Amino acid sequence: MPKVIIDDVEYEAKDGQTIIEVADEHGINIPRFCYHPGLTVAGNCRICLVEVEKAPKPMIACGTPVMDGMVVKTQSKLARWSRQGVMEFLLLNHPLDCPICDKAGECMLQWYSVEHGSGRSRLVGEKNHFDKRLDIGEHIILDQERCILCSRCVRFCDEITGTSELGIFQRSSDAVLNVVPGKRLDNHYSGCVTDICPVGALTLKEFRFGARVWFLEDTATICPGCSRGCNVNVSVRDNEIARLLPRTNTNVNDYWMCDTGRLIYQELSEPGRMETPQVHDAGTLQRAPWDRATHTVWKLLHQTAERYGHGAVAAVASAAATNEEIYLLRCLMNDLDGVEIAFPEHVQGEDDGILLNADRTPNRRGAAILCGDEAVDGSALQRIRVGIEGGQVRALLVMDEDLPALEGWADVPLARLDALVVMGAFGCPQLLQRAQAALPLAVWAEIDGTYVNFQGRVQRLRAAVRPAGEARPGWRVLADLRALAGHEERYQSARDVMDEMSATVPAFQDLTYPSIGEGGLPLPDAQPSGAPEAEPSPSGGVEESA
Ligand code: SF4
Ligand code: SF4
Ligand code: FES
Structure with a gap:
């Protein structure tokens, strides 16, 4: 196993690991835009540049495999100067519209411009301008000016969904992200591109302008949309669900979730929610x-059991x-x-x-x-x-x-039943018509x-x-x-x-x-193990309270 020294500390790496992978394993923070652990390495943004001893120039941490005896410096003057240059380059044409950007507060470009940027631009001319509100899919809006061309979204559609709706067109400072002519970004995982876009270029229609992210509280839970059980965070503001985001679990859903699951919370505000207990009285549920x-x-259930x-x-x-x-x-x-x-x-x-x-x-x-x-x-x-x-x-x-x-x-x-009891979140009208009691x-x-x-x-x-x-x-x-x-x-x-x-x-x-x-x-044994043991039933019934 190769041994590598990062910032003066020696670590043992696995064969084939890159510098950024070893750093991540040991909690060493190396910035990244194009690198994503669920996608192939593109190595195009250069923000992960680090100094490697004996190398003639700074190396990208995401694309450089560690070698035995390698000495890496993530905080040297050369490494910091290199990242500062990359930040200046990435911000050159960026619109800097953070105050109206949905990603503000969780934007990697914002974080890194504070941590690694110089705080100034040497651009004297007009910035490049592109389309700022392109409707490219059922759920997705693209702001081309904010895009830093990291290609995460392109690789997601190529490698995960295999649908290849996105591409980077033109060259140099004219390069721009867009949907392939004749296509729309309508695959069933389209929302994931908004999660992995490091900036506010791709946003989800259902969340856009819904809430500032710093007002949201996240709860780690499970999507109930299918038997996969994708791990998710539910973001809530004022007791209202604002969005669902995938939570990384490489044993279940990796970094992703489908659009059905992402929007499943919308069902909760559909009409028909039962909110109060009801019992049959004077010919109707009250x-x-x-x-x-x-x-x-x-009483209904117990009396029926006693009788029959x-x-x-x-x-x-x-x-x-x-x-x-x-x-x-x-x-x-x-x-x-x-x-x-x-x-x-x-x-x-x-x-x-x-x-x-x-x-x-x-x-x-x-x-x-x-x-x-x-x-x-x-x-x-x-x-x-x-x-x-x-x-x-x-x-x-x-x-x-x-x-x-x-x-x-x-x-x-x-109608032949002596007792019909409904428990649930949404009452089915046909059942409620016949039910003697309904519990929300x-x-x-x-x-x-x-x-x-x-x-x-x-x-x-x-x-x-x-x-x-x-x-x-x-x-x-x-x-x-x-x-x-x-x-x-x-x-x-x-x-x-x-x-x-x-x-x-x-x-x-x-x-x-x-x-x-x-x-x-x-579970060690997830096979059916039979029902739990019956507990002795009490002998007497319980009278309804007044
Ligand atoms: S839209 Fe976002 S994810 Fe796609 S290339 Fe641009 S910055 Fe990267
Ligand atoms: S996100 Fe989609 S795949 Fe995952 S559990 Fe929910 S419905 Fe199933
Ligand atoms: S994160 Fe390494 S080149 Fe982009």
């Missing part, structure tokens, strides 16, 4: 306090529920002597070969671990349907699923919990905004229902549920939120 609604739900016995209560739940929610749902069903829990499939097309998975549910794997394969492969759903038609299933709990929209469910006689649940951006992605990796979901209206996290609602079943109220948070799961579910053995960490953990 707003009710949580206590009363929870008691009503428990084993298997009379069933649940259809979304595999967008967290492991903590699914675990407590499974426990509740055990309390009610219910047999079937089903998680309908939501498959759209095929995997796109980059990140987007055809399975659009984020926690199908977790549901399979906690409730068994038949809960997720359609078998349980089919049995529930037949059970409703045949009168064996008498009470149904629907959690965040638009049941009538599922294939084969439009004509299922839900908080959604992915409002809750803590965990998902298991299609790789069998458990990852943490973190609350970024407060729940809408009176909505509550599903784990809490289910825990309250279980408390009415006579169980000790022992969960203060989703973390407490995970702690219990880690002691009772073999696949989650010894897992804790800290051990899952920021990047998630592969």
Whole structure:
């Protein structure tokens, strides 16, 4: 292994590593514009110039492999003078419109002009001018004047999506970035070019002028758009989500995310959000306090279970529920002597070969671990349907699923049920018409919990905004229902549920939120391990409170 000295400290490098890679591994900050660890090296911006002993001129750190005995100086007079020259060159024609630029505050050109620039320009003539607002794609605006021609976006479209919509045209000071004639930047990962553009040349229409970045608070969480579970940061201002950005996780999504996931937060502000608990009263659903609604739900389900016995209560739940929610749902069903829990499939097309998975549910794997394969492969759903038609299933709990929209469910006689309870974020009007109670649940951006992605990796979901209206996290609602079943109220948070799961579910053995960490953990055995043990049901029912 080659040994290299950087700024007077010796480091061991791996064969083939470049200076910038070794520096990054050891927290040594070398500036970069064109270098990106997810793309091939272009070596065109020159801002990473460092002094290498015995080399006749400064070398680019991103394109120079380390050699045994190499001595690198990142802060020498020559290195600093070289970078200052590069900064002056890059700023020569730059419009310097930071006050109206969306990238201000997170622009690498701003940072480096402070750290490495000279603070003056020797240009005496007029700057070059290019188009400042080109609509080049469904989500993307290009400001050609701000572009520093680093070619990151060009390489992204060549190497990651393979769609090659972008190119650098003309030469010398006339060189300009644009879409290839006849093309638009409409690939399904187009938003990623705005993440990797080091300046404000490429901006996302949906975020442009939405918020100054220094007002945003980021929460590290997971995209719920498909079973990949891309790691993301949710940026929030005043309890409103302003944007989603990919968070680097080379085990899951590298540095990227798809446009569907990037904009998934917009669904949260669509009409139809349930914000208050409701119970059936005088022929319709009426707003009710949580206590009363929870008691009503428990009474409906418990009385049905008491009357009709084993298997009379069933649940259809979304595999967008967290492991903590699914675990407590499974426990509740055990309390009610219910047999079937089903998680309908939501498959759209095929995997796109980059990140987007055809399975659009984020926690199908977790549901399979906690409730068994038949809960997720359609078998349980089919049995529930037949059970409703045949009168064996008498009470149904629907959690965040638009049941009538599922294939084969439009004509299922839900009117035959003695009890229909809806829990979720958005109420399906057809279900709400028939439901005796509806409980509003908080959604992915409002809750803590965990998902298991299609790789069998458990990852943490973190609350970024407060729940809408009176909505509550599903784990809490289910825990309250279980408390009415006579169980000790022992969960203060989703973390407490995970702690219990880690002691009772073999696949989650010894897992804790800290051990899952920021990047998630592969489960040692992500195969279905059966349902958690049933806890003894209390003998008596619980009366509805006044
Ligand atoms: S638009 Fe941005 S990413 Fe693309 S070449 Fe210009 S500066 Fe680089
Ligand atoms: S690939 Fe899936 S998880 Fe990743 S951003 Fe897209 S929808 Fe979200
Ligand atoms: S970062 Fe090395 S040449 Fe651009």
